[in-house]
Amino acid sequence: MKGARFLVIPADLNQDFTPVASEVDALDGYSAWLSTELEELDFPPDEEVLLIEFQDQFVLTHRTRVQDRRAGKILVAPPSLTEKEESQLAPTTGRHDYRVSVEVPIQIRYLEEKPGSLLRSGQLCDLSRGGMSFVTRDTTPYEEGDELNIQVVSWEYPVNLDATVSRVSVSEEGQRVAVKFRTNLTVRQREMVSAFIIQVQRRDALARDLPTDQE
Secondary structure, three states: OOOOEEEEEEOOOOOOOOOEEEEEEEEEOOEEEEEEOOOOOOOOOOOEEEEEEEEOOEEEEEEEEEEEEEOOEEEEOOOOEEEEEOOOOOOOOOOOOOOEEEEEEEEEEEOOOOOOOOOEEEEEEEEOOOEEEEEEOOOOOOOOOOEEEEEEOOOOOOEEEEEEEEEEEEEOOEEEEEEEEOOOOOHHHHHHHHHHHHHHHHHHHHHHHOOOOOO
């Protein structure tokens, strides 16, 4: 369907890759042309790829082949296999939501502040589709219920996320703040969070599969 959105990753997951956000911009018979949203990121060079699609609490994984390539575009065949599941890649919240540990810098402001206001800095600690936690040495105390805008600028896809503070604890390293994402996240924001988690999941899975010195 024209306008449908997918994250594109190689079917061979035992390699380094960056999920590429794409959109169907033209149909060619039963095949579809996908275009990238960011020119600096290109589609995987592999012939066989996976298209990941988010539908409410479900994730659909379509296995397909690349039939043709142009600058910033690929022509993909109809899927040979589609799997639908409530999985760790679905953009949902919940107690059992998959959470990954990650350390990247973030910038923070209160939602009631005007754009252009002084940004506060922090360090992201962990992330799930439902929320994140971060550490900050900001002297202004955060409180449960505070509405924040968090800018994660070091991902391949810089993204702003609106969130609500759910828990705050204080230690020697500063304030550790847990937040829940607001329910009105856009599809693009959900894709970017999930793309990052996909990469960390694959990195951790590959690390577990490596033989140890004792083997």
